[in-house]
Amino acid sequence: MSQPKIFDGGTEFVAFDVETTGLWPMTDRIVELGAIRFDGSGREIARFHSLIRPDKPMSHGAFEVNGISDAMVAHAPEASAILPEFVDFLGDSRNTLLLAHHAVFDAGFVGCELGRRGVPIPSHPIVDTLESTYLGMKDLKSYSLPSLADYFGLDATDTHRALGDCGRVKALWMMFGRSSCDRLKTFYFKDHAAIRVPPPAGWDDVQAAIDRKRTIRFVYPCGRTLNQPRDATPLGFLQKGGIFYLNAICHIITYEKTFRLDRVFDWRILPSASD
Numbered sequence: 001m002s003q004p005k006i007f008d009g010g011t012e013f014v015a016f017d018v019e020t021t022g023l024w025p026m027t028d029r030i031v032e033l034g035a036i037r038f039d040g041s042g043r044e045i046a047r048f049h050s051l052i053r054p055d056k057p058m059s060h061g062a063f064e065v066n067g068i069s070d071a072m073v074a075h076a077p078e079a080s081a082i083l084p085e086f087v088d089f090l091g092d093s094r095n096t097l098l099l100a101h102h103a104v105f106d107a108g109f110v111g112c113e114l115g116r117r118g119v120p121i122p123s124h125p126i127v128d129t130l131e132s133t134y135l136g137m138k139d140l141k142s143y144s145l146p147s148l149a150d151y152f153g154l155d156a157t158d159t160h161r162a163l164g165d166c167g168r169v170k171a172l173w174m175m176f177g178r179s180s181c182d183r184l185k186t187f188y189f190k191d192h193a194a195i196r197v198p199p200p201a202g203w204d205d206v207q208a209a210i211d212r213k214r215t216i217r218f219v220y221p222c223g224r225t226l227n228q229p230r231d232a233t234p235l236g237f238l239q240k241g242g243i244f245y246l247n248a249i250c251h252i253i254t255y256e257k258t259f260r261l262d263r264v265f266d267w268r269i270l271p272s273a274s275d
Contacts, residue, residue, distance in 0.1 A: 012039055014090055014124075015099045015169035017162045018109050019066045022059040025108040025192050026238060027247055027256040029054035031073050032066070033086055033110075034162025037096075042174045048089040049163050051076035056255035066160045080117045087114075093124040099177075101145045101169050103128035103187045115191030126187040129172040135183055136176035148172060197237045200244045200261065209269045210234045215251070218267035220259055231270065232259075 016035040022028035035048040051068070053076040063069060090096060100106040103126050114121045130143050140151065146159055149168050152175070158164025199207040209216050217229050232248035238258060239245070245258040 010095050012037055012045065012091065012096050013099055013170075013173065014096055015129075015166045015173065016106060016110075017100065017165040017169065018106050019068055019160070019162055020062060020109055021054050021056055022062050024238075024258060025105075025112040027258050028059075028062075028109075029056055030079060030109050030113050031058065031062075031068050031076075032162040033082060034166045035086065035089055036163070036166040036170055037089070037091070038170055042170070046089070047163065048086060050082045050085075052079050052082055053077065054079075068161075079113050080119075083110075083114055083117055083119045086110075087119060087122050090122055090124055093122060096124055098124045098126040099129055099169050099173050100126060100187075101129045101165065101172070103130075107187045107189050108192050111189035111191045114189060121189045121191060123188065126189070127177075127181075127184045128187065129169050129176070131184055132176045132180040133172050135180040145169075197239050197244075199237050203237070203261065205269060206234055206246065206267070207237075210236060214272060215270045216248075216267050217270055218259075219265040220263055221265075222263075229266070232257075237261075 014035050014037050016033070018030045018034075019032035020028050020030055030052050031054050032051050033049070037045040037047070039045060051073050053073050057070050058068060058073075090098065107126050111121060113119075133140075133148060134143055141147070145165055145168055148154070149156055149159070152171070154168050154171050155164070157167075206216060208214075213233070215231050215233055217231050219227060219229055221227065231251040232246075233251070234246055234248045235256070236247050237244060238247050244261040246261055246264060247256060247258055249255065250257045
């Protein structure tokens with residue numbers, strides 16, 4: 001896979017950013033996608049931006065961060081309409097380097113959405129302006145994008161919105177990219193949803209329910225349904241920070257949700273109509 005020479009004169013850069021319904025790329029969705037293309041001198045070439053209508057509501061935590069409400073995206077285009085346009089905007093991977101802040105987050109969400117919608121995943125290399133800034137200045141207290149924008153006096157317009165953050169990513173790259181480029185890790189878009197985690201010990205029956213597309217009923221002590229059984233269609237197992245989760249379509253809220261396995265009690269597989 002060829003990677004552009006970062007400062008060969010013909011290289012262009014695309015700073016991109018996503019806003020999402022939550023933190024899990026496998027179960028949450030992109031609600032805003034922005035990108036700014038520029039050349040090695042920092043001259044802006046083009047912009048891309050769109051709100052995206054997800055198939056699930058915004059989480060309270062995400063709304064508190066980005067201020068994007070369900071009403072704001074209710075009439076936005078779906079991801080299947082926007083993603084091919086975004087991939088076209090990225091251009092040729094042989095002379096385009098992508099930039100994101102905390103790149104694994106943005107790359108993971110875009111990769112999952114591409115896989116979910118059946119859009120071919122592009123091969124563009126991605127580098128992280130969080131890492132390039134850290135390599136350039138190792139004594140800062142925080143390397144979050146808002147903190148860096150405040151420290152360096154970057155434009156604070158539309159903080160935690162896709163295009164505003166793209167502008168800050170571009171500014172950080174122009175400050176620190178050249179000096180750190182030969183030490184940066186490279187990321188790629190990856191469909192994390194396609195990476196199957198084997199069931200942990202004792203959960204083989206739920207894996208069988210996944211394979212047979214069966215519904216399970218269990219108790220999950222959360223919110224108003226503290227001890228009330230709920231039905232869900234299990235989709236797969238996930239693991240994060242040493243904790244296993246069940247990814248499932250909850251029949252109460254009718255969209256994908258993750259459930260910690262250590263909080264799932266009294267589960268059983270429901271019979272199907274053919275049983």
